[in-house]
Amino acid sequence: MFDDATEPDEDELDLPTILGALADPGRLATVRTLARTGESSCTQLRIDSGLDCTKSTMSHHLKVLRESGLTHTRVAGAHRYVTLRRDVLDRRFPGLLGAVCYEHPLVVPQVAHT
């Protein structure tokens, strides 16, 4: 009765859909956490991402990420392990993960000094 936990094929990826999945601050934080920690679970991601939400909400976010094609879910017993689909995403949308995952500091105007 549970989902197959399958994600779309590489040729089915849709950029607006992916951007929509990333447009939620919680999901963006989750993707960044995945980029940093690698494979993780629903419970662990809720901790590491610092999201203050219920399990069901986190589960919902993970479903949106999976169905957009951003993540892959590996079912193993009572656990589901989520990973970023780096290879696929880098092929279809080169530079996107990098641009989105790493915080860039605000450029502070510099005053020349000796």
Added chain:
Amino acid sequence: MFDDATEPDEDELDLPTILGALADPGRLATVRTLARTGESSCTQLRIDSGLDCTKSTMSHHLKVLRESGLTHTRVAGAHRYVTLRRDVLDRRFPGLLGAVCYEHPLVVPQVAHT
């Protein structure tokens, strides 16, 4: 009575907000058109982007793009000219515009041949 047509400052840009603006297929097409053609008007963008929508809808999309910080609007008489804020965006989110504006071909599996 009309808007000031001002956009947020560089330090106010918010990535989820920008991704949300780009998550609409029509707005993504508009941004790509702007990247290709440079400064353009509401009417021209509606033609060049191939969006089948009314003026009011296009105006709404342009407002979302402007308020997200993606575009700048120059008011000149009866016209409003829209441009992509390349410099600002490339500083705050390096690689994002490139990843989002240029369509990458599907990689077709290759068979080795002599």
Added chain:
DNA sequence: TCAGTAGTTCGATCATCAACTAATAGTTTC
């Protein structure tokens, strides 16, 4: 001044989505 053009705003509709509580499915352990 009046008609025409460019673009915005208003108001309404319809769809989507985030969030929650509560219930359920499946696994592991006792």
Added chain:
DNA sequence: GAAACTATTAGTTGATGATCGAACTACTGA
């Protein structure tokens, strides 16, 4: 099998957003 645990699903509510027609503002030029 019962209990504990992980995670998903169902159902609801409230908010946001896409779209449109119509009215409106603002400028241009005859």
